[in-house]
Amino acid sequence: xxxxxxxxxxxxxxxxxxxxxxxxxxxxxxxxxxxxxxxxxxxxxxxxxxxxxxxxxxxxxxxxxxxxxxxxxxxxxxxxxxxxxxxxxxxxxxxxxxxxxxxxxxxxxxxxxxxxxxxxxxxxxxxxxxxxxxxxxxxxxxxxxxxxxxxxxxxxxxxxxxxxxxxxxxxxxxxxxxxxxxxxxxxxxxxxxxxxxxxxxxxxxxxxxxxxxxxxxxxxxxxxxxxxxxxxxxxxxxxxxxxxxxxxxxxxxxxxxxxxxxxxxxxxxxxxxxxxxxxxxxxxxxxxxxxxxxxxxxxxxxxxxx
Amino acid sequence: xxxxxxxxxxxxxxxxxxxxxxxxxxxxxxxxxxxxxxxxxxxxxxxxxxxxxxxxxxxxxxxxxxxxxxxxxxxxxxxxxxxxxxxxxxxxxxxxxxxxxxxxxxxxxxxxxxxxxxxxxxxxxxxxxxxxxxxxxxxxxxxxxxxxxxxxxxxxxxxxxxxxxxxxxxxxxxxxxxxxxxxxxxxxxxxxxxxxxxxxxxxxxxxxxxxxxxxxxxxxxxxxxxxxxxxxxxxxxxxxxxxxxxxxxxxxxxxxxxxxxxxxxxxxxxxxxxxxxxxxxxxxxxxxxxxx
Numbered sequence: 001x002x003x004x005x006x007x008x009x010x011x012x013x014x015x016x017x018x019x020x021x022x023x024x025x026x027x028x029x030x031x032x033x034x035x036x037x038x039x040x041x042x043x044x045x046x047x048x049x050x051x052x053x054x055x056x057x058x059x060x061x062x063x064x065x066x067x068x069x070x071x072x073x074x075x076x077x078x079x080x081x082x083x084x085x086x087x088x089x090x091x092x093x094x095x096x097x098x099x100x101x102x103x104x105x106x107x108x109x110x111x112x113x114x115x116x117x118x119x120x121x122x123x124x125x126x127x128x129x130x131x132x133x134x135x136x137x138x139x140x141x142x143x144x145x146x147x148x149x150x151x152x153x154x155x156x157x158x159x160x161x162x163x164x165x166x167x168x169x170x171x172x173x174x175x176x177x178x179x180x181x182x183x184x185x186x187x188x189x190x191x192x193x194x195x196x197x198x199x200x201x202x203x204x205x206x207x208x209x210x211x212x213x214x215x216x217x218x219x220x221x222x223x224x225x226x227x228x229x230x231x232x233x234x235x236x237x238x239x240x241x242x243x244x245x246x247x248x249x250x251x252x253x254x255x256x257x258x259x260x261x262x263x264x265x266x267x268x269x270x271x272x273x274x275x276x277x278x279x280x281x282x283x284x285x286x287x288x289x290x291x292x293x294x295x296x297x298x299x300x301x302x303x304x305x306x
Numbered sequence: 307x308x309x310x311x312x313x314x315x316x317x318x319x320x321x322x323x324x325x326x327x328x329x330x331x332x333x334x335x336x337x338x339x340x341x342x343x344x345x346x347x348x349x350x351x352x353x354x355x356x357x358x359x360x361x362x363x364x365x366x367x368x369x370x371x372x373x374x375x376x377x378x379x380x381x382x383x384x385x386x387x388x389x390x391x392x393x394x395x396x397x398x399x400x401x402x403x404x405x406x407x408x409x410x411x412x413x414x415x416x417x418x419x420x421x422x423x424x425x426x427x428x429x430x431x432x433x434x435x436x437x438x439x440x441x442x443x444x445x446x447x448x449x450x451x452x453x454x455x456x457x458x459x460x461x462x463x464x465x466x467x468x469x470x471x472x473x474x475x476x477x478x479x480x481x482x483x484x485x486x487x488x489x490x491x492x493x494x495x496x497x498x499x500x501x502x503x504x505x506x507x508x509x510x511x512x513x514x515x516x517x518x519x520x521x522x523x524x525x526x527x528x529x530x531x532x533x534x535x536x537x538x539x540x541x542x543x544x545x546x547x548x549x550x551x552x553x554x555x556x557x558x559x560x561x562x563x564x565x566x567x568x569x570x571x572x573x574x575x576x577x578x579x580x581x582x583x584x585x586x587x588x589x590x591x592x593x594x595x596x597x598x
Binding site for chain 2: 034039042043045046049050052053054056057059060063073074076077118119120122123125126127130131132133135138141142145147148149151152153154155156157158159160162175176178179181184208209213234237238239240241244245248255256259260263264270273274276277280281284285288289292293296299
């Protein structure tokens with residue numbers, strides 16, 4: 001795994017002032033600027049892809065807002081509801097305890113995010129900045145587990161959780177994912193990019209391990225740490241298979257399992273299902289939209305790389 | 307020379323290492339042990355020798371699941387290696403509003419597979435958007451059974467997986483594109499190379515390593531598919547259970563009075579070997595390509 005450094009980003013490169021305008025005068029364009037035609041083509045393509053990726057969500061949102069009297073099966077699809085209503089959102093809550101499910105999902109997600117931030121940054125720091133016996137072996141163990149798809153061990157993980165007395169509990173759902181091996185490696189990679197000299201200077205100044213971790217290590221890996229947190233949250237919120245296996249009591253379902261329950265048991269009205277999916281979808285979109293600049297910054301730092 | 311006590315690093319590593327041992331390494335070993343038993347979801351179980359593995363050989367649903375997995379992988383591979391690269395090239399240039407497009411393209415990745423599968427279920431419904439539009443345009447006379455025909459259901463789930471994966475692999479390519487030498491592109495542009503030629507001769511070789519990494523990720527995740535097929539088939543695995551994936555079978559055996567964790571573990575071992583094969587093949591390809 002390497003750090004993605006991109007000195008070639010347009011923003012970072014000072015414009016070579018002399019040449020670019022001269023080229024433009026001759027009718028050719030500098031590498032960074034696009035001809036008006038190319039710009040139009042690019043925007044047309046961007047909007048086309050936008051329709052494909054966002055369209056289904058808008059359609060679902062529209063369905064969830066359409067009144068019960070409105071024909072949703074019409075052959076001429078209407079995106080804007082003619083009798084907009086929020087009543088189906090209330091109906092979902094009458095059919096399944098959807099707000100409890102949301103609280104359950106949130107509980108699991110908070111545990112998973114907290115565990116990963118603490119556990120993986122501590123371990124990542126030790127593995128990259130401190131010398132100790134068996135360091136390489138420990139690192140190798142973390143690497144080795146990446147080869148194993150989680151589904152392969154999901155049954156025996158369930159057995160472990162059951163033996164801890166945590167079957168059918170939300171804590172049991174959160175527990176195994178609270179420190180992910182991949183996150184430890186991501187943090188290891190992030191801490192490693194810090195120059196050793198900084199550490200040495202701090203040691204000379206008498207800083208202990210904890211002070212170096214808090215005041216030197218952590219501030220320099222905020223980008224990766226936020227990617228770890230964002231992914232941990234999304235992963236926990238979206239997870240379906242694991243809570244489906246662990247939870248048997250409908251009162252304890254997380255949102256994804258609850259939605260499946262809703263669609264399987266009461267799947268008469270598409271508007272109702274649509275409202276349910278929106279209840280699960282909107283929070284995660286808000287979380288992601290708010291944090292996306294950290295995410296894309298983290299990507300540029302190289303946090304998203306297998 | 308060390309500047310800390312010998313146990314300090316261990317104090318920091320112990321939590322993560324404990325998780326690794328308890329929730330990764332031990333379950334790996336335990337899966338093998340369980341596969342020789344008839345353990346039940348509620349507990350208990352005795353040693354049954356190779357009985358589970360013999361049963362695997364006669365399991366017709368498993369044969370369908372393996373076939374579905376292979377089809378899934380073979381169809382997903384070309385689409386998900388090429389389309390996200392084109393997307394990454396499209397969003398690479400910092401045009402006004404590009405952050406909005408990048409974020410929007412990533413939205414299907416952020417949404418739960420359950421959510422998007424339920425959305426697609428409604429779109430592909432007999433009376434849903436796709437059938438309605440197609441009938442309106444006169445392409446078909448009756449609704450296509452996207453969700454009840456064995457093959458249409460499989461291909462609907464595959465399309466869903468491709469759609470959901472576009473943004474994910476786009477971002478990985480985007481990170482890699484930052485490393486492709488801009489000087490090369492500029493030199494080629496000055497020499498009059500077309501956009502297409504620059505894409506084929508500079509961009510693709512420049513992201514070759516990423517492409518192989520992505521192929522591995524696509525193959526492994528195609529073989530592990532669960533939520534898409536589970537939701538689209540209403541949890542039933544299609545007509546006669548012929549639209550199951552291996553993970554769906556594992557899930558089925560993990561629950562209820564009929565559940566059999568021993569057999570589910572044997573299925574897990576099958577899943578392990580199924581996912582390791584493409585990983586090894588593609589890693590080998592990578593090494594060969596690097597040598598050449």
